[in-house]
Amino acid sequence: MKTKKDEDRCEITGLKRISCYHCQAPPEYEMKESTFEGSPIVEILYKGGPIHERDKNFRFGKNKAKLFLACMDIVEELASTPYGKLPDIKNQKVDDTVSGVTISVKVESFRDMELSSGRRINVPWVRLQSGKYPDLHIGFGRRKAKAILRLRRQLAEWAKYPLVNE
Numbered sequence: 001m002k003t004k005k006d007e008d009r010c011e012i013t014g015l016k017r018i019s020c021y022h023c024q025a026p027p028e029y030e031m032k033e034s035t036f037e038g039s040p041i042v043e044i045l046y047k048g049g050p051i052h053e054r055d056k057n058f059r060f061g062k063n064k065a066k067l068f069l070a071c072m073d074i075v076e077e078l079a080s081t082p083y084g085k086l087p088d089i090k091n092q093k094v095d096d097t098v099s100g101v102t103i104s105v106k107v108e109s110f111r112d113m114e115l116s117s118g119r120r121i122n123v124p125w126v127r128l129q130s131g132k133y134p135d136l137h138i139g140f141g142r143r144k145a146k147a148i149l150r151l152r153r154q155l156a157e158w159a160k161y162p163l164v165n166e
């Protein structure tokens with residue numbers, strides 16, 4: 001039988017939860033809600049910090065979240081593309097039947113230098129553009145795609161957007 005004392009201890013490390021490095025570690029991916037100029041936004045964090053060393057603030061509002069959610073197949077494909085490879089994604093139009101908007105998907109790639117080794121690698125980049133609002137677009141690479149894929153249920157709940165294929 002479990003006593004109260006056992007419950008205060010981590011089942012992985014055996015340390016007290018309050019001082020366990022495992023229990024106290026930030027989650028791999030998390031979304032923090034806040035507001036920007038009066039509108040709700042989320043910031044996506046990786047292990048409690050910025051998701052990318054070159055893009056310290058990965059934050060967006062509900063309309064951009066809906067672009068991601070409507071194109072989750074594309075997000076998933078990019079997220080599962082091996083490092084340094086190009087994704088199997090074509091330029092295309094996606095009908096967002098929930099919002100009644102067509103989204104254009106553009107895939108680009110550029111050659112970049114890997115910081116650690118100086119090796120040249122392919123960096124894929126996907127841009128989602130709303131067919132209705134010219135200012136509504138978002139671009140993302142593999143790392144952001146992984147975060148969005150992992151957080152899709154929370155994002156859908158926050159943006160009040162039904163997830164398809166779940």
Ligand SMILES: [Zn+2]
Pocket residue numbers: 010011012013017020021022023024
């Ligand atoms: Zn623990």
